[in-house]
Amino acid sequence: MKSHNTVLIALFAALIVVLSLIPPIPLPGIPVPITLQTLGAMLAGAMLGPVRGALACLLYLVLAAIGLPVLPGGRGGLGAFLGPTGGFLVGMAVGALVIGWLARMLAARAARDWAKLGGYMVACVVGGILVVYAFGVPWLASVTKMGLPKAAAAVAVFLPGDLIKAVIAAWVASRVERVWPMLGR
Numbered sequence: 001m002k003s004h005n006t007v008l009i010a011l012f013a014a015l016i017v018v019l020s021l022i023p024p025i026p027l028p029g030i031p032v033p034i035t036l037q038t039l040g041a042m043l044a045g046a047m048l049g050p051v052r053g054a055l056a057c058l059l060y061l062v063l064a065a066i067g068l069p070v071l072p073g074g075r076g077g078l079g080a081f082l083g084p085t086g087g088f089l090v091g092m093a094v095g096a097l098v099i100g101w102l103a104r105m106l107a108a109r110a111a112r113d114w115a116k117l118g119g120y121m122v123a124c125v126v127g128g129i130l131v132v133y134a135f136g137v138p139w140l141a142s143v144t145k146m147g148l149p150k151a152a153a154a155v156a157v158f159l160p161g162d163l164i165k166a167v168i169a170a171w172v173a174s175r176v177e178r179v180w181p182m183l184g185r
Contacts, residue, residue: 008048012056013063016040017070020060024072030154031084031144032136034161035072041092042128042169045099046107046120047176053096061089087139091132099127103173108181116177120170128169129162 019040024033040060045053060070069076071089081089106119133155141151 005052009052009056009059012040012044012048012053013059015043016057016060017063020070020072021074027157030157032088032140032155032158033072034158036165037072038088038092038095038128038132038162039165039169041096041132042099042124042165043172045096045127046103046123046169046173047180048100049104050097050100053100054093057093057096061093064089082143084140084143085136086143088132088136090139091135094135095127095131097127098131099123102126107174107177113174117170117174120173120177121166124166124169124173125163128166129159 016037019036022036024035026033037060041053041057044056047053048056063070064076064080065078067077071080071085080086100123102123103120106122107116108119110116110119133152137151137155138148140146140155141148144151146154
C-alpha cells in the first residue's frame with residue numbers, strides 16, 4: 001500500500017473518531033443513541049472508494065476493539081461489539097465498501113454535476129443506511145430480545161437524521177469530486 005493511501009485511511013478513521021466523540025443524543029425506549037459516526041463512514045466510502053473507505057472504518061473499529069475510547073460516549077472495548085449497537089458498528093465497514101462501489105458505478109460515470117450528486121446520494125442511502133440497518137437491526141433484535149419487527153420500528157426514528165447525513169455526505173463528496181476526481185482515487 002502506498003503511503004498516501006495509508007495517510008488517507010488514517011485521516012478518515014480519525015474523522016470518524018471525531019464525529020463519534022460529539023456527544024450522542026440518547027433516545028427514550030431504545031438503547032441506540034443518535035450519533036454522527038455514520039456520517040464519517042459515508043464520507044469515507046464516497047470519497048476514498050470501496051477498499052480504502054472500508055479500511056478506514058475497519059481501522060476505527062480496531063481502535064474501538066482494543067479499548068480506546070473512540071465510540072460515542074467515550075466507550076471502547078470488545079463489549080461494545082456485543083451490545084445493542086454492535087451490528088451497526090460492523091455494518092459501517094460493509095456500508096462504506098458498498099458506498100464506495102456504488103459511487104464509482106454511479107457518480108464517477110455521471111456527466112453532469114446534478115447526476116454526480118444523485119449518484120453519491122444513492123450510494124450513501126444504500127450503503128450508509130440500508131446496509132448499516134441490515135446489519136444493525138437484526139443484531140439489535142437479537143441482543144435486546146425485542147423481535148425483528150419491533151427493532152425495525154424502533155430504529156425508524158433514526159431514518160430522517162440518517163437521510164440528512166446522506167445528503168451532507170453526497171454534497172461534500174460531489175464538491176470534492178470537482179478538485180479530486182474519483183477516477184484518480
